[in-house]
Amino acid sequence: MKAVVLEERGPAGANWRDFPDATPAAGESVLRVIASSLNRVDLYMRDNGAGITHVLPQVMGVDAAGVVAEAEPGGGLRPGMKALIYSEAFCGKCRYCLAGDQPLCESVKIMGEHRHGGFAEYVAMPTRCFFPLPDDADLEEAGALMTGHLTAWRMLFGKRALQPGESVLIVGVGGGVAVACLQLAKLIGARVFVTSSSDEKIARAVAMGAEGGVNYGRDKVSKAILDMSGGGVDMAIDSVGAASWGESLKSLRRGGRLVTCGATTGSNPPADLQRVFIRQLEIYGSTGGSVGELRRLLDVFSRGLVRPVIDARFAMSDIRTAFDRFETGGRFGKVSLVV
Ligand SMILES: [Zn+2]
Secondary structure (H helix, E strand, O other): OEEEEEOOOOHHHEEEEEOOOOOOOOOEEEEEEEEEEOOHHHHHHHHOOOOOOOOOOEEOOOOOEEEEEEOOOOOOOOOOOEEEEOOEEOOOOOHHHHOOOHHHOOOOEEEOOOEOOOOEOEEEEEHHHEEEOOOOOOHHHHHOOHHHHHHHHHHHHOOOOOOOOOEEEEOOEOEHHHHHHHHHHHHOOOEEEEEEOOHHHHHHHHHOOOOEEEEOOOOOHHHHHHHHHOOOEEEEEEOOOHHHHHHHHHOEEEEEEEEEOOOOOOOOOOOOHHHHHHOOOEEEEOOOOOHHHHHHHHHHHHOOOOOOOEEEEEEHHHHHHHHHHHHOOOOOOEEEEEO
8 A cells, every 4th residue: 555654753754655454453443544644643643753662664644534345254344434543552452542532541652652553544443542533524623623622621621620601812823723622612611812923813813703913023921811712811831831821721711721732832831830729720631531531522523513624635655745835824624535
C-alpha cells in the first residue's frame, strides 16, 4: 500500500511511499482510508516525537475515516460500511478503561503515535476502535472530526462541563481544536469570546457566533475580556501555554476554570498561585476523549449539528505542501488529507 511514512525527523522526513500492507492482528479490522486530517501532534511527531514510544519508519496520522475493508469475524462490522477510527487503542481492562475513561488507559497505543497511523490507503486497528457512520456521512468531514472535535468536547464538557449561558474564552482561534470549541460551545448556548493576532480570524469567529474577540497583538486580553464579559469568563480554553497563560488566568471570573490541552509556546508559565487560591480558580488538563464522549459527538455530527471547518484539502501524496499550509499563520480550521 501507499502511506505517509515518517522515516526521519524534520520536514523532509515524511513521504508518501510504498509500505507493507496493513495486516490485522487478532481482534483487529482494516479500514480503507478515504480521508484524514493534520493535527498538531503530527507536527510534533515529524519534528521531535520525544516522550512518545515508537519506532521509525512509522505511518503518520491520528485521524482516519473510510470504509471497512476487512472485518474481524464476529466483530459486528461488515466490509463496505463507512466508519471512523477512534485513535486510542485502549486495553479495555485497566481501572481507567473499566471506568469508561479510555484516554487515561495505562497501556493506550495511539494510532499515528505509538502505532501505524491513518495517512495511508489502509490502517489496521482493534475492532472496538471502529465507529460506524451513517451511509450518507461525508467522509472528508469525518476524517477531520475525531481528534479536533473530540479533544474540544472533552475540554468543554469533560470535567466541569460548560453550561448554557456560561461564558468561555477560546485562546488563539484558528487551530482545529479552537474552532471546534467555538462550534460546540455555541451549540449548547454558551457565550464565546476569542483571541487572535488576526482581525480577520476574529471576524470569522464572530460570524460563527462568537460574542467578541481580542487582538492580543494590539490589546490587553484580560482587560478586554473582563469588559466584554462583564467581570470575567467562567472557563478559558488555552492550548497556547506560556505566552497566553497569565492573561487567561486573569480573564477568569472568581471560581472560574482554565483548561489546557497544549503548550505550543512553552510548558512553564508563572503559576500565579496567589491568584489561583484567592480567586479559587480551577486548572486542569485534558487530552483526547473517551468512547462515551465520541458516541455523543458522532450523534451530533450525524444529525448535521456540527461540521468541521475545512481550511484546505490536499492529496496525501502532497503531504509536504499540506504541512506547509498547517504551519502558516493564516489557517482557520482543519487541513484535510484525502487518499
Ligand atoms: Zn486500559
